[in-house]
């Protein structure tokens with residue numbers, strides 16, 4: 001009996017060791033797969049026409065001519081234009097991204113494609129997922145979705161749910177995670193705490209610790225979370241605070257960037273390994289061009305601040321992709337806040353959300369051009385060019 005117990009004990013220890021080794025291998029391979037896909041990826045999502053947008057006309061009459069060639073990566077917009085001689089000719093605008101989601105794509109389908117990135121945050125990487133697009137193009141729908149509708153909940157609650165499920169599974173392999181959430185808003189280049197008491201006058205400063213590589217924002221609320229329900233409450237509070245800002249400052253929500261920061265620190269009791277990853281989910285401010293917005297006064301200032309920070313974001317991504325010695329993180333609050341999560345070993349995904357409406361055609365083309373610029377950045381990364 002004693003001998004058998006010893007043998008079983010040995011077998012148990014050996015199989016535990018093997019499981020831990022397999023977990024390390026999974027982490028390594030998972031990361032290699034993502035690096036091969038590219039550390040900067042762009043997904044395009046077209047939203048459907050809303051019933052309120054047809055004004056009694058057929059959907060076809062109010063939408064742009066959008067075609068989807070069959071490889072899921074391309075989107076072609078066509079506009080009829082009149083030549084100097086008065087002839088009507090089609091002007092074709094083709095674009096290609098890592099993936100294009102048509103207007104009937106469900107939240108679930110979209111999440112499937114980003115769930116690997118969420119896993120990376122648990123494995124100790126910094127991940128940024130952005131939603132870019134003009135006001136009303138579906139950024140908030142993509143990120144937050146409809147909270148009380150299971151089918152329509154967005155990427156943030158889905159990511160949180162996956163993190164809790166995956167961290168539970170990793171417990172068997174010795175991992176224990178601590179998680180904390182923070183929700184910030186950047187409006188007119190000032191940071192506001194969406195989990196605070198709603199005091200808009202409080203000043204917050206972004207600080208980077210050079211030794212630990214950690215970022216903190218002074219005087220902001222960081223909430224330790226143990227269950228998805230706690231995160232749900234945290235998101236609700238942020239939404240309420242955003243809504244308060246919106247009534248005070250004229251649709252402030254679409255004029256500000258909102259950044260949900262979820263920090264995950266893991267420690268393995270078997271191997272004594274530790275890991276720290278951050279998942280940043282960012283709903284960017286509406287990208288309308290200045291000339292189109294017809295803005296004056298405060299509104300003009302807002303639009304200028306938005307344009308500046310969005311172009312800083314693309315400059316930072318381009319500098320990282322080109323491996324430039326200087327990356328201009330400091331040029332905007334958003335890039336400065338995300339400094340440690342953009343670049344290095346981090347992973348970035350950008351959704352370019354577009355409206356299908358013919359009235360929005362010019363803005364749609366501008367958004368697709370911006371996204372193309374971001375998408376081109378990955379071509380230069382060494383890992384992407386490896387042939388398999």
Ligand SMILES: Nc1ncnc2c1ncn2[C@@H]1O[C@H](COP(=O)(O)OP(=O)(O)OP(=O)(O)O)[C@@H](O)[C@H]1O
Nearest residue numbers: 047048134135136137138139140141142253254286
């Ligand atoms: N994929 C979708 N399916 C169904 N409805 C959608 C979809 N995307 C967006 N909508 C709806 O379109 C409207 C505008 O979307 P949303 O508020 O997400 O835009 P936004 O880009 O976040 O705008 P803002 O910049 O003003 O915050 C909302 O009523 C939203 O519910």
